[in-house]
Structure formats: structure tokens, C-alpha cells
Amino acid sequence: MVLEQTTRDASGVWRGFRGRVIAPDADDYHRARRVHNAAVDRHPALIVRPTDADDVSLAVAHAQERGLPLVVRAGGHSMAGHGTGDGALLLDLSAMRDVEIDAVGRTAWADAGILAGEYTAATHALGLITPFGDTARVGVAGITLGGGVGWLVRKHGMTIDSLLAVEIVTADGRRRLASAVEEPDLFWAVRGAGANFGVVTRLQFRLHPLGDVLAGDILLPATRDVLRSLVPVLLAAPDELTAMPLMMTAPPDPEVPEEYHGRLVVKLSVAWSGAPDAGERALAPLRALGAPINDTVAWQPYPALFTPVDRDAEPKWGVSSRSLFLDDLDDATIEVIERRLTEADAPDAIVQLRVLGGAMARVSGDATAFGWRDRPALLWLITPYEDVGQAATNESWTAAFHAELAAEGAATYLNFMGAEDADAVHGAYPAPTYARLRELKRRYDPANVFRFNHNIRPA
Numbered sequence: 430m431v432l433e434q435t436t437r438d439a440s441g442v443w444r445g446f447r448g449r450v451i452a453p454d455a456d457d458y459h460r461a462r463r464v465h466n467a468a469v470d471r472h473p474a475l476i477v478r479p480t481d482a483d484d485v486s487l488a489v490a491h492a493q494e495r496g497l498p499l500v501v502r503a504g505g506h507s508m509a510g511h512g513t514g515d516g517a518l519l520l521d522l523s524a525m526r527d528v529e530i531d532a533v534g535r536t537a538w539a540d541a542g543i544l545a546g547e548y549t550a551a552t553h554a555l556g557l558i559t560p561f562g563d564t565a566r567v568g569v570a571g572i573t574l575g576g577g578v579g580w581l582v583r584k585h586g587m588t589i590d591s592l593l594a595v596e597i598v599t600a601d602g603r604r605r606l607a608s609a610v611e612e613p614d615l616f617w618a619v620r621g622a623g624a625n626f627g628v629v630t631r632l633q634f635r636l637h638p639l640g641d642v643l644a645g646d647i648l649l650p651a652t653r654d655v656l657r658s659l660v661p662v663l664l665a666a667p668d669e670l671t672a673m674p675l676m677m678t679a680p681p682d683p684e685v686p687e688e689y690h691g692r693l694v695v696k697l698s699v700a701w702s703g704a705p706d707a708g709e710r711a712l713a714p715l716r717a718l719g720a721p722i723n724d725t726v727a728w729q730p731y732p733a734l735f736t737p738v739d740r741d742a743e744p745k746w747g748v749s750s751r752s753l754f755l756d757d758l759d760d761a762t763i764e765v766i767e768r769r770l771t772e773a774d775a776p777d778a779i780v781q782l783r784v785l786g787g788a789m790a791r792v793s794g795d796a797t798a799f800g801w802r803d804r805p806a807l808l809w810l811i812t813p814y815e816d817v818g819q820a821a822t823n824e825s826w827t828a829a830f831h832a833e834l835a836a837e838g839a840a841t842y843l844n845f846m847g848a849e850d851a852d853a854v855h856g857a858y859p860a861p862t863y864a865r866l867r868e869l870k871r872r873y874d875p876a877n878v879f880r881f882n883h884n885i886r887p888a
């Protein structure tokens with residue numbers, strides 16, 4: 430449904446623009462151009478902070494009139510650094526952060542610049558939540574448009590499974606509403622490939638009741654038996670239990686016994702969101718996987734799972750990232766992980782496993798643009814580094830690690846993709862989904878105005 434088309438008068442595109450324009454000579458330009466991935470060092474021609482969808486529409490038109498590349502940013506947490514760009518008009522949505530909650534109807538409309546932690550704090554105050562990921566600072570828009578896999582993925586599905594509608598400004602400057610009944614093709618496409626189809630300005634979500642969760646970390650030695658059991662044991666757990674095992678060499682922290690420092694361990698981060706009296710029972714098979722070295726699991730309010738948001742924090746860490754979907758953690762995969770993480774010159778990399786199934790897998794693979802619903806597990810390789818001068822070395826080490834695990838064209842998760850070559854995006858979609866996305870891209874963005882993302886080229 431086309432909501433409105435902003436008309437421009439002869440005096441120029443900026444007439445009526447109510448947001449802020451940050452030029453390269455502004456005091457805060459250098460902070461404003463940076464994103465979470467500190468290794469990404471780009472200089473936009475202009476940074477604009479719209480206040481509403483009309484401002485967004487004006488900025489989209491201005492970029493096209495001036496022939497400026499158009500870069501869109503919500504939370505700035507793209508692993509590939511897609512939230513900033515050289516010589517671009519950077520549309521930074523961070524000033525648009527209201528949330529309108531209908532507690533009775535259990536829905537909420539969120540502005541596209543709000544962060545997951547800010548949204549969750551507002552809704553949880555009313556005992557309601559929408560599932561996002563494991564990090565508060567990630568933008569609600571960015572995580573949703575790529576899918577959204579988090580602490581409640583087995584109970585409530587992905588973030589896109591709670592998405593009811595979006596308001597979006599498309600390349601032609603039109604404001605549209607997309608939902609199951611209005612422009613359903615566009616609504617299908619934004620649920621997994623959203624950055625390609627326009628600037629989403631507001632998102633409407635379903636809310637779910639949730640109070641406290643039983644959550645924390647169970648630290649286990651990374652024996653072969655433990656590693657082999659992770660996927661089957663976690664898949665067999667009730668849907669209310671989601672776990673994110675992290676494989677890493679143990680840091681020299683006081684809470685980790687000295688004998689484990691530098692050795693491979695599994696930090697089994699868990700969240701139980703079911704009935705209070707069933708939580709300990711559900712966790713028992715996880716604790717029985719091996720002799721726990723440490724266990725911090727305790728009841729806590731759901732928002733306590735997230736570190737509080739500090740919008741002013743300076744980006745400090747560069748990061749390289751790759752992912753792949755797995756059926757199982759088999760011996761060949763385990764061997765590569767053990768060898769890579771413990772080799773003499775390995776960077777401080779971690780390997781996170783998300784065991785899926787549950788509500789996420791009960792949605793049909795062609796219901797949304799995210800299509801890998803039948804995959805039991807997702808592996809995420811993350812290499813953080815403080816010395817951004819080491820970006821190239823860490824990038825090629827992470828790419829080589831990934832290449833050892835993933836066959837060419839292996840299925841990958843869009844939100845965890847790093848700075849990969851343009852063809853890698855094929856792996857984010859089953860082939861029929863990708864073909865349909867290319868057709869829709871031709872319909873909604875034939876000139877590929879929205880291309881500073883994991884890009885789908887118009888058919």
C-alpha cells in the first residue's frame with residue numbers, strides 16, 4: 430500500500446527536511462562516521478539524521494539526484510561494516526527511536542533507529558518482549574531485516590516470525606506499508622533480505638509475555654564427547670531452552686581454575702524461558718555433558734541477559750566474521766576447530782554454535798526470505814582484535830578457517846556474514862528464494878539504489 434509520496438518543490442530537495450545534516454567539517458563528524466567494527470574506516474560525503482519517514486524520503490531522493498551512493502544505518506553493528514561508506518550519503522536512523530506499545534493487543538510499533546536493548550527495556554517494563562539476538566546494542570531494524578536468531582529462537586522463532594508489518598521508503602521515494610495483506614511480496618522479501626528493498630522506517634512486532642529467565646554460563650572442558658553431544662542434546666531439549674555454546678581457549682580469569690587457562694573449553698550459555706519448576710530439570714542433561722568447571726546459571730529478569738546500551742561508547746575492536754549452517758558437529762568439524770583455535774599464532778578467535786529447531790523450524794522454508802529453517806545448527810566464527818592494523822591478517826585467517834569447514838556455496842546466515850565477496854550472498858538463500866528475490870529487486874529497486882549491503886542484484 431502506498432502511503433504517500435513526498436513532493437519536492439522548486440527550491441530544492443532539502444526544503445522541509447527537519448533532521449540533522451553532519452558535514453565533514455562538523456565537530457562530531459568523525460564519531461558519527463564510525464561503526465561497531467572499528468577496522469572499518471570510511472568517510473561519507475554527508476551524514477544525515479532524519480526525524481521521520483518524510484525526512485527519509487527526502488534524503489533518498491537527494492542521494493539519487495546528486496548521484497551519491499546511499500548507505501543506511503540503524504545500529505551500526507553490521508559485521509561487514511555496511512553502516513558507513515566512502516563518499517556516500519549516510520542515512521543514520523539513530524534519532525528515530527520511539528516505541529509505541531499496545532500492551533492489551535500485544536503489539537508494538539518501533540522506529541527503525543531504536544536498539545534491541547532499548548526496545549526490550551521499554552516492553553519488558555510491561556512484562557512483554559519481542560525476541561532479538563544476544564546483544565543489546567544491535568539495531569532492531571538491522572537484526573530483523575536479516576532474520577534475527579536469539580535467546581528465544583526455539584520458543585518464539587526468529588525475530589521475523591514476530592514481525593507484523595513494516596513502513597518502508599522505496600527507491601522511488603514512496604512510503605509504503607508492507608504486511609501479510611498489504612504488498613505481501615515486499616513483506617516476504619524484507620523478512621531476511623530487507624536491506625535490499627528500501628529504508629524501513631517503522632516496524633510492527635508481536636509481543637510475548639515473559640518475566641524472569643533461568644540463565645547463565647556452564648563452563649565445560651571441550652572434550653570430544655562434550656563437543657559431539659552438543660547438537661543432539663540441545664535439539665532434544667524443550668523449546669523453552671535455548672543454548673549458545675562458545676568454544677574458545679580459556680582466558681586467565683580468576684573464576685576459571687588455573688589448570689584450564691589456555692586450554693580449549695566450552696562456555697555453554699543458556700536461557701530457560703519456561704515454567705519456574707521445570708527449568709532445573711531441563712538443564713540437567715546439559716550439566717551432565719561433562720564435569721562443569723564453573724556454573725553461573727541463576728534466575729534473572731530477561732533484560733539482565735544484555736549489557737546495558739551506551740550509545741556514546743567509542744568503537745574499539747575490529748572483527749572478522751563468517752558463518753555456516755551445520756547438520757551436526759561431526760569429528761571432521763571438531764578436528765578443524767580444535768586445531769585452528771589452538772594453533773601457535775591463532776588470534777583470539779571464538780566459535781559459537783547456535784542450536785536451532787523448535788519454533789524456528791516449524792515455519793515453512795518458503796514463508797519468508799530467510800529460508801534455512803530446516804538446519805539444526807549454526808556455527809559462527811568470530812575473530813575480534815584490538816589492533817586494527819592487523820585487519821588483513823585476521824580477515825584472511827578467518828576466511829581460511831571458514832574455507833576448511835564450509836564447502837563452496839554452503840548455507841550461511843546473512844546477519845553473521847563478514848566482508849565477503851559479492852557471490853557469497855548466494856549462500857544466504859536457497860536457490861528458488863534467491864531467484865524470487867532478484868525478481869522482486871527488479872520490481873522495487875531496478876537501479877540497485879540499495880546496494881551497500883549483502884547485495885541482491887536485480888534480475
Ligand SMILES: Cc1cc2nc3c(=O)[nH]c(=O)nc-3n(C[C@H](O)[C@H](O)[C@H](O)COP(=O)(O)OP(=O)(O)OC[C@H]3O[C@@H](n4cnc5c(N)ncnc54)[C@H](O)[C@@H]3O)c2cc1C
Nearest residue numbers: 502503504505506507511512562563568571572578629882
Ligand atoms: C556483537 C554482535 C552480536 C550480534 N548478535 C546477533 C544475534 O544474537 N543474532 C542475530 O541474528 N544477529 C546478531 N548480530 C548480527 C546483527 O544482527 C547484524 O549485524 C545486523 O545487521 C545489525 O544491525 P544494525 O542495525 O545494528 O546494523 P547496521 O550496520 O546499521 O545495519 C545492518 C544492515 O542493515 C541495513 N539497514 C539497517 N537499518 C535499515 C533500515 N531501517 N532499512 C533498510 N536497511 C537497513 C544496513 O544498510 C546494513 O546493510 C550481532 C552482531 C554483533 C556485532
